[in-house]
Amino acid sequence: MSKVLMGIILVMGIGSYFLYNQYEAVKAENVALTFAVEEQKRTIEVIKENFEKQGKALNNLTARNAEIEGEMTRYLDIFKRHNLNKLAIAKPGLIEKRVNDGTKQIFITIENDSKQLDNLDDPSANTDN
Numbered sequence: 001m002s003k004v005l006m007g008i009i010l011v012m013g014i015g016s017y018f019l020y021n022q023y024e025a026v027k028a029e030n031v032a033l034t035f036a037v038e039e040q041k042r043t044i045e046v047i048k049e050n051f052e053k054q055g056k057a058l059n060n061l062t063a064r065n066a067e068i069e070g071e072m073t074r075y076l077d078i079f080k081r082h083n084l085n086k087l088a089i090a091k092p093g094l095i096e097k098r099v100n101d102g103t104k105q106i107f108i109t110i111e112n113d114s115k116q117l118d119n120l121d122d123p124s125a126n127t128d129n
Contacts, residue, residue, distance in 0.1 A: 088095040 084095065
């Protein structure tokens with residue numbers, strides 16, 4: 001009887017050892033999966049924040065675009081209401097001064113915009129020394 005009892009104890013010991021090893025492996029996998037879930041939650045939060053920033057930026061761009069389109073419409077209305085050729089012939093000094101001033105201002109604006117765009121592409125201009 002003692003041999004049977006010893007056999008049962010041996011089988012139970014081997015079975016317990018096997019189950020303990022499986023438990024440790026599952027525990028290690030659980031820790032890894034928990035870490036992965038936390039990492040995914042952080043990533044989702046970052047994506048949400050970026051999405052909100054992009055949405056705000058898009059709304060700002062849309063509003064600015066509407067302003068620019070309104071300004072363009074006002075300027076085009078001025079050209080529609082006035083016959084500039086007839087006005088230039090009748091009052092050349094008045095039109096020439098306004099056209100030259102407007103052209104100068106446009107060129108200054110284009111030059112400033114070009115400088116800003118060039119600085120974006122120039123890594124040496126973006127250093128904070």
